[in-house]
Amino acid sequence: MLARVGAALLGxxxxxxxxxxxxxxxxxxxxxxxQGSDAAFFYAKDNGYFKDEGLNVVIDQGEGSGATxxxxxxxxxDAGFGDxxxxxxxxxxRPQDAPVMVYMxxxxxxxxxxxxxxxxxxxxxxxxGHTLGGAQGTPTTRLLPVFVQKNKLEGEKIKISNMAPNLxxxxxxxxxxxxxxxxxxxxxxxxxxxxxxxDKDYKxxxxxxxxxxxxxxxxxxxxxxxxxxxxxxxxxxxxxxKGLIAVARDQNAGMKAxxxxxxxxxxxxxxxxxxxxxxKLIVSAEMKDIGVGDIRDDRMTSNIGIIVQGYQLARTPTPxxxxxxxxxPPRGERELTYITN
Numbered sequence: 001m002l003a004r005v006g007a008a009l010l011g012x013x014x015x016x017x018x019x020x021x022x023x024x025x026x027x028x029x030x031x032x033x034x035q036g037s038d039a040a041f042f043y044a045k046d047n048g049y050f051k052d053e054g055l056n057v058v059i060d061q062g063e064g065s066g067a068t069x070x071x072x073x074x075x076x077x078d079a080g081f082g083d084x085x086x087x088x089x090x091x092x093x094r095p096q097d098a099p100v101m102v103y104m105x106x107x108x109x110x111x112x113x114x115x116x117x118x119x120x121x122x123x124x125x126x127x128x129g130h131t132l133g134g135a136q137g138t139p140t141t142r143l144l145p146v147f148v149q150k151n152k153l154e155g156e157k158i159k160i161s162n163m164a165p166n167l168x169x170x171x172x173x174x175x176x177x178x179x180x181x182x183x184x185x186x187x188x189x190x191x192x193x194x195x196x197x198x199d200k201d202y203k204x205x206x207x208x209x210x211x212x213x214x215x216x217x218x219x220x221x222x223x224x225x226x227x228x229x230x231x232x233x234x235x236x237x238x239x240x241x242k243g244l245i246a247v248a249r250d251q252n253a254g255m256k257a258x259x260x261x262x263x264x265x266x267x268x269x270x271x272x273x274x275x276x277x278x279x280k281l282i283v284s285a286e287m288k289d290i291g292v293g294d295i296r297d298d299r300m301t302s303n304i305g306i307i308v309q310g311y312q313l314a315r316t317p318t319p320x321x322x323x324x325x326x327x328x329p330p331r332g333e334r335e336l337t338y339i340t341n
Contacts, residue, residue, distance in 0.1 A: 023055065028078070029060050030059065030062040031080070034061060034262035034270075036254070036273040038258065040254065041240065043247050052239070053236070060077075062082075069099060069220070073090065078225045079220065080219075081218070084216065087101060088322055093314070095321055100324055101323045103327070104292075104294065106216035106277070107286055108284055110217075111184075112183070114179060114205075116201060117202065121178060127179065128153060130158070132144075132178065132179045133160075135181070140183065143307075151211060184206065185280065185281060213303070215299070217281075221236070230326075247274070248278060251275060255271050255274065287336065291336070295323055300322065
């Protein structure tokens, strides 16, 4: 009897070992430090969506949405949440190495210029004769010349003060600069954390409203993973899609999962950031039409053209080098309904 029980237990252990061995590990990098806007990834992990797909997704904090691309290109990560425009830049010179976006999340661009009420800036024409604070190398700063050209501004009349990203809001608050070149989802909450009211006391000029209709952050994967394990890529996308749709309906559940990942976050601020991401970056007329995760090819073609011009790239990548919808769930499974709660 004892022998039979022992044999049965051994069989269970061996089966568990085989099941574990068959699980595919995916190293996934966030775009930045833990933020509420990342809740879908944590929710998918906590609720077993990755596990259901045979995946062990290891989530690490990031160093910037552009750095997600270089992290994947280095081989350190298999996938991540990052900026499609950084893919375009790298695909222009290293198309064989640049990752591919497989699920678009931020349908609207976060690139913006923010100014304090009373600065004398009431329209984009008023940027002329004022000083804008920009962090070198960031997309908003580097794309300013294209913004200026598209809107027929006199760029020589706009002064740029270079500074570290963490100094932009403090210098704006003090009045050392007249406006800042920012990511709205970052700058808005930097102002909140500095006890400012970014809605009442500040004006925001979104690049998307002024001829810079760009896509932004989504899920990207390495070309190696695409080639070696397309089943894992499809599973990753399905799991994240389920997580995002669930969090759109229940932000409190999303924040619970985020807090499970990082118990040092400011829950109140990060919940607001999560809701801001839906309000400003995810939910749009296009998303409602084609479903979350997808893009319009003509808009991506235009997007690529803007980036090629802005960064003076030597080669123009094709949309198929940048994004594939091969791994998207059917349209009916990508119906996102955002309910604030």
